[in-house]
Amino acid sequence: MQGTAMKNEKFLNATSIFRSQATTQTSSKSVRGESASPVKKNIKIKVESFNFYYGNTWALKNIQIAIKENNVVGIIGPSGCGKSTFLRCINRMNDIIKNTRAEGFIYIDGKNIYEKDQDVVTLRRDVGMVFQKSNPFPKSVFENVAYGLRINGVKDQRVIAQKVEKSLKDAAIWDEVKDRLSDSPFSLSGGQQQRLCIARALAIEPRILLLDEPASALDPIATSKVEELIHQLKKEYTIIIVTHNMQQAARVSDFSAFFMMGELIEYDATSKIFTNPSNKITEDYVTGRFG
Amino acid sequence: MKKNYVSQFIGFTFLRFCVFIVIGILLIILWDVFSKGACAISWEFLTKAPTNGMTKGGIFPAIVGTFFVTVITAALSIPLGMGCAIFLNEYAKDTKITRLIRMSIRNLSGVPSIVYGLFGVVLFVQILNLSTSMLAAGMTLGLMTLPWTITASEEALKSIPNSYREGSLALGATKWQAIRTNVLPYSIPGMLTGVILGLSRAAGETAPILFTGAAFFLPFLPKSLSDQFMALPYHLYIMATQHHDIEGVRPLAYGTALVLITFVFGMNIFSVVLRYQLRKIKKE
Numbered sequence: 001m002q003g004t005a006m007k008n009e010k011f012l013n014a015t016s017i018f019r020s021q022a023t024t025q026t027s028s029k030s031v032r033g034e035s036a037s038p039v040k041k042n043i044k045i046k047v048e049s050f051n052f053y054y055g056n057t058w059a060l061k062n063i064q065i066a067i068k069e070n071n072v073v074g075i076i077g078p079s080g081c082g083k084s085t086f087l088r089c090i091n092r093m094n095d096i097i098k099n100t101r102a103e104g105f106i107y108i109d110g111k112n113i114y115e116k117d118q119d120v121v122t123l124r125r126d127v128g129m130v131f132q133k134s135n136p137f138p139k140s141v142f143e144n145v146a147y148g149l150r151i152n153g154v155k156d157q158r159v160i161a162q163k164v165e166k167s168l169k170d171a172a173i174w175d176e177v178k179d180r181l182s183d184s185p186f187s188l189s190g191g192q193q194q195r196l197c198i199a200r201a202l203a204i205e206p207r208i209l210l211l212d213e214p215a216s217a218l219d220p221i222a223t224s225k226v227e228e229l230i231h232q233l234k235k236e237y238t239i240i241i242v243t244h245n246m247q248q249a250a251r252v253s254d255f256s257a258f259f260m261m262g263e264l265i266e267y268d269a270t271s272k273i274f275t276n277p278s279n280k281i282t283e284d285y286v287t288g289r290f291g
Numbered sequence: 292m293k294k295n296y297v298s299q300f301i302g303f304t305f306l307r308f309c310v311f312i313v314i315g316i317l318l319i320i321l322w323d324v325f326s327k328g329a330c331a332i333s334w335e336f337l338t339k340a341p342t343n344g345m346t347k348g349g350i351f352p353a354i355v356g357t358f359f360v361t362v363i364t365a366a367l368s369i370p371l372g373m374g375c376a377i378f379l380n381e382y383a384k385d386t387k388i389t390r391l392i393r394m395s396i397r398n399l400s401g402v403p404s405i406v407y408g409l410f411g412v413v414l415f416v417q418i419l420n421l422s423t424s425m426l427a428a429g430m431t432l433g434l435m436t437l438p439w440t441i442t443a444s445e446e447a448l449k450s451i452p453n454s455y456r457e458g459s460l461a462l463g464a465t466k467w468q469a470i471r472t473n474v475l476p477y478s479i480p481g482m483l484t485g486v487i488l489g490l491s492r493a494a495g496e497t498a499p500i501l502f503t504g505a506a507f508f509l510p511f512l513p514k515s516l517s518d519q520f521m522a523l524p525y526h527l528y529i530m531a532t533q534h535h536d537i538e539g540v541r542p543l544a545y546g547t548a549l550v551l552i553t554f555v556f557g558m559n560i561f562s563v564v565l566r567y568q569l570r571k572i573k574k575e
Contacts, residue, residue, distance in 0.1 A: 093461060098385060125463030135454035137473060148462035151472060197458075204462060 044069040044208065044238045045090065050104035052082075052089055054097070059085050061262045063104075067255070072230060072239045074253030074270065076246055078285070081259040083242040084132070087210050090240065091127035092120050108208070125152065128206035132213040134193040136185035136200075141177050144185055144196060148204040163203055171199035172229050191222025195229065202233075209233065211241040215248065227252050246286060250274050258282045324548050331546025345508060345530070346540055350547050352512055356425070356505070356520035357554065359513070361494045363429025364436060368493075369486055371433075372440025376482075379441070380448040381470050400438035405498040407435040412502045426516040428504030435499055436489040443485020447478040480569040487562035491555045497524040507533075523551040 045067040052060035060082050067073050075083045088094045089102060092113065105112045113123055136144050145164040154160055164181075168174040173195040177188070185196055194214055201209060211230070215223040230239060230252045243249050249256050249270065256273040258265045258281075266273060266282045277283045284290055339349035383389045411431025421427040451474050459469035497505075506519040507529060513520040530544035531537070 091461065093457065096457070096460065121463050121465055124461055129461040131454065131458065131461075133454065135452075135458045137455060137458065138477060147459070147472070151459070151462065151464045151468045200458075200462065 042069045043067070044071075044109065045240075046105075046107040046110075048105040048107070050089070050106060051102070052085055052094065053101040053103075054085075055099045059262050060089070063264050065257060065264060065267055067238060067240065069238050070234055070236075071254045072234050072241060072252055074249035074256045075240065075242045075259060076244075076249045076256060076285075077259035077265075078290075079244075082262040083259050084212050086259065087129075087212050087240060087242050090208070090210055091124050091129050092118075093124075093129065095120060125204055126206050127208045127210060128201035128204070129210040130194070130197050130201050130212065130214050132216055134190065134197045134217070136188075136193050136196055138184070138186070140182045141185050141188070141196060142181040145200050145203050148200060152204060167199040167203040168196075170202050170233070171195045172225065172232070173199060189222070191218045191225060194218060194222070194226060198226075198229065207238065209237045209239045211239065213242050213244060216244055223248070246274075246288075258285060260285070321552070324545060324552060327542065328545035328547075328549035331542045332549060336543075336546055337550070340510070341508065345534065345543075346536060350521075350523070350526060350543075350550065352509060353521040353523045353526040353547070354550065354554075355512055357494055357523040357551075360425055360429045360432060360500065360504075360520065360522060361490055363426060363516070364432040364493050365486075365490055367430055367433030368436045368440045368489070372437050372486065373444050373482060375437075376441045376444030376448060377470065377475075380445045381466070381474070396438050396441050400442065403498075404435060404496050405501075407431055408499040408502050410434070411499060416503060422517060423502070423504045423519055424517040425504055425513055425520045428500040428520070428522075429516075431499045431503045432493040432496060435496070436486075436493045439489030439492070440486050443489065444478075444482045447481030447485065448474065450481060451478050480566040483569075484562050484566050487558055487565075491558040494558065495524050495551060495555055497522075497528050500525060523547060523554065527551060 043066050045065075047063050047065045050060060050063040051058065063086065075086065077083050085094065090106060090108075090113075094100050094102070102114055104114070106114060108123075108127070112118070137147060139147065142164055145167050146160050149160050149163055154163075165174065168177060173192060176192055177183075177196070180187070185193055188196060194217075198209075198211075198214070215226045218226065227248065230241065233239060234254075241249075241252065253270045255267065256270045257267040258273065258277075258279075260281060266277055266279045268278070272278075273282060274286055277286060336349040337354065338351050340352050341350065342348035379389065379393065383392075408431060411427060411434070415421045415427035415430050416423055419427075421430075455473045455477070456469050459473040460466070464472070493499075500522055504519055505522045505525040507525075509519060509521055527544060527547045530540050530547060534540050
């Protein structure tokens with residue numbers, strides 16, 4: 001028991017050291033050919049000739065994309081275009097789906113996560129994910145947020161309580177749940193449940209946050225709260241958000257990627273994608289001519 | 292439109308009729324056993340051994356025997372069955388072999404209990420040399436309930452939404468952590484219900500224990516696992532068909548049947564209460 005706690009502290013320290021190293025390393029390099037970006041930032045995720053197959057279906061075709069630190073990237077496209085598949089490749093959640101195959105490279109801080117020696121458990125600690133349908137566990141509100149800490153071996157109740165409070169505050173839900181921490185999460189509203197799931201993902205301090213249509217089941221007020229939250233979170237996290245809602249992509253993201261039929265059609269600054277896209281198909285989609 | 296309502300009426304009437312038949316049969320059996328067995332039940336009947344060639348006295352050794360054999364059955368069948376179900380549902384890939392294994396398990400639950408009895412004689416009594424004993428009988432019943440335990444446990448695991456597993460994995464849990472902390476706690480009430488129903492069926496079986504350890508009559512209680520024992524279903528079978536004075540011991544036979552039915556009902560009610568309690572704890 002003692003051993004796991006110590007190991008975990010080491011793990012937490014190791015991550016923070018790794019983080020600072022990664023920043024210094026990449027900042028010393030020049031940012032390559034990113035003329036489109038208004039502010040120069042480090043590249044956090046780099047995807048190169050990435051393909052993904054469900055059995056014989058070619059779901060992602062030769063994806064190239066580079067995502068910068070502390071940016072919000074919106075992924076848009078019609079249903080079945082591979083948006084969610086792409087998202088789930090970044091924390092290798094697709095590994096658990098039978099009969100799938102990935103080819104190519106996804107680098108996070110310069111390390112290919114599809115390398116054989118990559119431990120998926122460590123990867124998923126660093127790359128948090130929030131699912132389309134909010135999925136609180138049937139534990140108390142507090143235990144939901146504490147879950148990630150507990151499975152990662154944090155034993156100290158004080159540390160857990162502090163981190164739970166901080167995560168709930170970061171997810172802008174603390175004021176609404178602070179008096180009902182021991183209640184069931186199913187007594188919360190849909191929007192609160194989704195922010196609880198975001199808090200749960202934040203508790204283990206990931207570096208990247210993947211949001212899979214986080215607001216698709218929410219009403220406009222709850223949606224605006226989640227969007228506001230995304231604005232706040234990008235100070236500390238690199239965020240990739242899949243969305244069906246183009247206004248939402250326009251509102252929250254710095255860059256937008258338009259996917260269709262498993263291909264990345266266009267990737268550029270959001271303002272450009274929505275006002276002056278280079279590709280005719282992108283233009284048709286964002287102006288609502290199809291999809 | 293009117294025609295539709297007529298056919299609906301006919302359909303519902305038929306379905307209602309089916310329910311009445313089923314419940315009616317059950318009630319007739321219960322009433323029969325109750326009315327004829329209740330007069331045999333007394334403190335002495337429950338706490339004394341049979342005397343005078345089983346024409347007098349009670350059924351205490353049979354109650355004890357059935358209780359302990361059921362415990363042995365549970366000890367074998369619950370860990371093995373749950374473990375097997377967890378492996379099949381959570382770990383095993385969906386291949387031809389696992390499909391074949393699943394199909395075999397389903398088929399095993401349809402094998403007649405006498406076949407299990409004979410198998411138990413060969414495996415436990417002869418090959419493993421356990422002699423006809425409580426252990427051999429309990430293990431035979433354990434094997435018999437395994438397919439039930441596995442199937443019920445697998446169904447309970449299947450009822451846990453996949454989002455619990457995915458949510459847990461996405462937070463950096465290993466597969467085993469996800470299963471242990473976020474799947475098993477919620478599936479255990481369902482598992483237990485199925486398992487206890489299987490056990491209550493085993494408690495009422497005669498054929499598997501007939502050759503593996505149950506005794507016609509013993510003047511003493513079993514002292515260890517390797518002793519023979521008396522059991523309620525076997526005792527009932529003897530009283531009803533093998534006794535030299537079947538008419539004379541009929542009230543005792545009915546009394547035994549009543550005790551056996553109560554034992555089985557008790558287990559089933561226990562499983563319902565247990566599930567209810569566990570659900571309540573979970574919600575708090």
